Amino acid sequence: MVAKRSIAVAALAAAGVVAVRRARAHSGLRPGPAEWFAVTVACDPAELSAANRPDALAELAEHHEVRITPAPGGRGTELAVRSADGSVRERVRAIKQLLETGEVLRVEGQPEGHRTVLGRAALPVTRQLMRRGVR
């Protein structure tokens, strides 16, 4: 019963997310898939440019079009990557974290109680989906 209810809650939540995405798609705000994935990093543009840029960003720039622009109002630097798939979005987020905090936050390996068989299988997939985001 509890499992059924949990699945029902999850299904409805998923349906809600789909509804939000559909509403957004039909709102006219977003005519098609976004071309660029962008984050703002609290650092000087020079830290993301030329020889100063971190290795992870240099690697990304080998295969993707990358745009670095100063953010307005002294808010740091806008880092945008074109045609970013899930794995690229994860790497962009990691670059921002590393530059701002000096580390990429981990949650794998924390204490956890008894997972159900379904839960054990679903957790890594869910986590990856949430880490990368749906676009």
Add this chain to the structure above:
Amino acid sequence: MKALCWAGVNELAVQEVPDPAILNRQDVVVRVVASSTCGSDLHLLDGYVPTMMAGDVIGHEFLGEVVEVGPDVRERRVGERVVVCSIIGCGRCRNCRAEMWSLCDNSNPDPGFLETLNGHATAGIFGYSHAMGGFAGSHAEYIRVPYGDVNAFPVPEGVADANAVFASDAVPTGWMGADIAGIRPGDVVAVWGCGGVGQMAIRAAYLMGAERVIAIDRFPERLTMAAERVGAETLDYEKVDVLDALKEATGGRGPDVCIEAVGMEGHGTGAQYAYDRIKQATRLQTDRGLPLRQAIHACRKGGTVSVLGVYLGFVDKFPMGAVMNKGLTLRSGQQHGQRYIPMILDRMSRGEIDASHLLTHPMSLDDGPRGYELFKNKEDGCVRAVFTP
């Protein structure tokens, strides 16, 4: 170690789980001494937060002793007694630097769900679902705390555990509700909900100069506590019409500031409440909104409504007409605890804030499921059950 785990909707279990380890260089590990139930946990229990998984360790309001520090930790030391903010900040992103810690860009490593639901993700929270980062919670013997230097605060000697534990969440959340509302000397403030957060919002409102604070609830023991411990005038919404009573009490103006400390599972009376229950039960809306609508309706023209209760998604029949036409200011947010905790600990050590009366049920972690039953059903006058591992 032992930990209290979410095992399904309305199902909790004390389980044996692995000990936490330092996962990042700025982490600290804390031996938990006291870990409180919180009203927001009830949304997890009742199944309204969809990214919970069986086996997740819950709990987010806690105090303990630092037992291990990562190699890049500079401020915290092993042996320190600390209270940890329930919401995790990195301390370095633009929002943390602007003291809007619950809007941290970096402390939620899995932001996808919230980005889709809300447009942007907010900070990670201990023991509060995978949408909020999937961090293991504090109802356990030990807990790993990321960015230990900015999230764990040494507790001054002389402040008891039973008081300081609430500096993790209930007190800073209540304080923030009053702070963001911009309370001025002479204001009349109304507070919906006399749980821990509501009572601390009442205390904060008085400390900020409010002349009168009127508290609204239905549980006699909570109303009595709000009157005797934090000095509120009280209204039992099952006995009086709240809107009429507030108008009468304010010479027809309405309260200058209305603080909603209830959230998505608020109770009420009448047809509007029945409507909300049915829509939420059938998942046609995620959040019930009666106290919020009432706060907006009651608020004086040009006043401020400050929303502390936790909402997850969508509230139906939101009275935008009242917000717009009365020129209201709507403020909200998860607590920016790190902004307030040092000041709160200082006030606790001077005796200006005492939250220890909230701790009505000290319990062993082994009795965690029973503690939540008491807390959820408000049995035996329970305001907060606090677990000691």
